[in-house]
Amino acid sequence: MALSVRAGGVGIWDYDVVNNMLTWDEQMHRLYGITPDQFSGAYEAWQSGVHPEDRLKGNEEIQLALRGEKDFDTEFRVLWPDGTIHYMRGIGLVQRDTSGKPLRIIGINWDITASKLAEAELHETNLQLEAATVSANIANAAKSEFLANMSHEIRTPMNGVIGMTGLLLDTELDDEQRRYAEIVQSSGNSLLFLINDILDFSKIEAKKLDLEVLDFDLSSLLDDFAGTLALRAREKGLELLCAADLNVPTLLSGDPGRLRQILTNLTGNAKMNLFINRKAQILLAEDDITNRLVALGILKKLGLCADAVCNGAEAIIALQSKSYDLVLMDVNMPVMNGFEATKRIRNHEKMMVAKEENKMMNYLPSFYSIIPIIAMTANAMQGDRGLCLEAGMNDYITKPVSPQALAEVLEKWLPKDDNKS
DSSP: OHHHHHHTTEEEEEEETTTTEEEEOHHHHHHTTOOGGGOOOBHHHHHHHBOGGGHHHHHHHHHHHHTTSSOEEEEEEEEOTTSOEEEEEEEEEEEEOTTOOEEEEEEEEEEOHHHHHHHHHHHHHHHHHHHHHHHHHHHHHHHHHHHHHHHHHHHHHHHHHHHHHHHHHTSOOOHHHHHHHHHHHHHHHHHHHHHHHHHHHHHHHTTOOOOOOEEEEHHHHHHHHHHHHHHHHHHTTOOOOOOOOTTSOSEEEEOHHHHHHHHHHHHGGGGTTTTTTOOOEEEEEOOOHHHHHHHHHHHHHTTOEEEEESSHHHHHHHHHHSOOSEEEEOSSOSSSOHHHHHHHHHHHHHHHHHHHHTTOOSOOOTTOSOOOEEEEESOOSTTHHHHHHHHTOSEEEESSOOHHHHHHHHHHHSOSSOOOO
């Protein structure tokens, strides 16, 4: 037993409570960095070797054990005569007489400095990792902000290039002019795909690319998709057929929203001109003159009437003076941006509803009814759609705005009754 204790670096001590005397073996002296002749054997001699900041705690642990409130099992620091600090673990058992009075404590000490240093090193490493994680998050946030800004700055002129080229291709051109225009359009679309790939890669890298995995019925999805176009197609003397191959399973698991978007893209110009003879009136808020011309050109091509303003403040004034069925609202505009304008419009609507419910007034301004507001922005990063909806907008389309995407969102939000002119 003595050999195993010595091999393990464990020191044995015996504290005579009645006579206030401590007895140490040779290993105890080594643990405290002193020789036997430097240790008086008094309880106070042990305390003098304990680090000053740990003496009170060590004495309290002894007293708790003597009172029987807990076992003596503690950690403390020992200050060697040479000034070095060593960490110690102490365990002891109290022996009592028949009346329960403590007579002595017999215990052991062993050096735990190595494990404490390793623990401290691990803690420091964790702190460094946390700091590195914070730095990485800051770097990712900066990268995301850069990509968002890059996306916005590139998409704004790209909207003009692709949109105006599309409108140009709908005019009478000779073969050479058409070929040149188609090359411009193809190149613009290729650049747009590249931008989208960069943004999608960034979202995947940041684990922020939203892909829903839902169980859905393909037949029901196709029926709903076709239903949104069938009535307008019939009005134009067209027949719309939409069905899946018999070998394709009906019950699927995936992202129905993205599938619907793909179907929308595949229909191409087959959605175009379905708004002809619809007398809807639309308000467009867009500060960029090129993008304004593109949007007005697409709306005209869809057979819709539209007025244009340059910022959110002008949009509010326009809504107070004229009745509109829908607002296409750019987000980043001078004077008043689209978010602020939308919030003010929604707050005014709420106030008008409250006044009507309280019958405080009989006359309501022209934009009393809840008007659909569609964000039309070059911001295409994760979270941008949420910001638009939080501001009170109903939907969100990104620039460059394709005629197909605009037609789809208009079909979704324009009133079905043609009772406004």
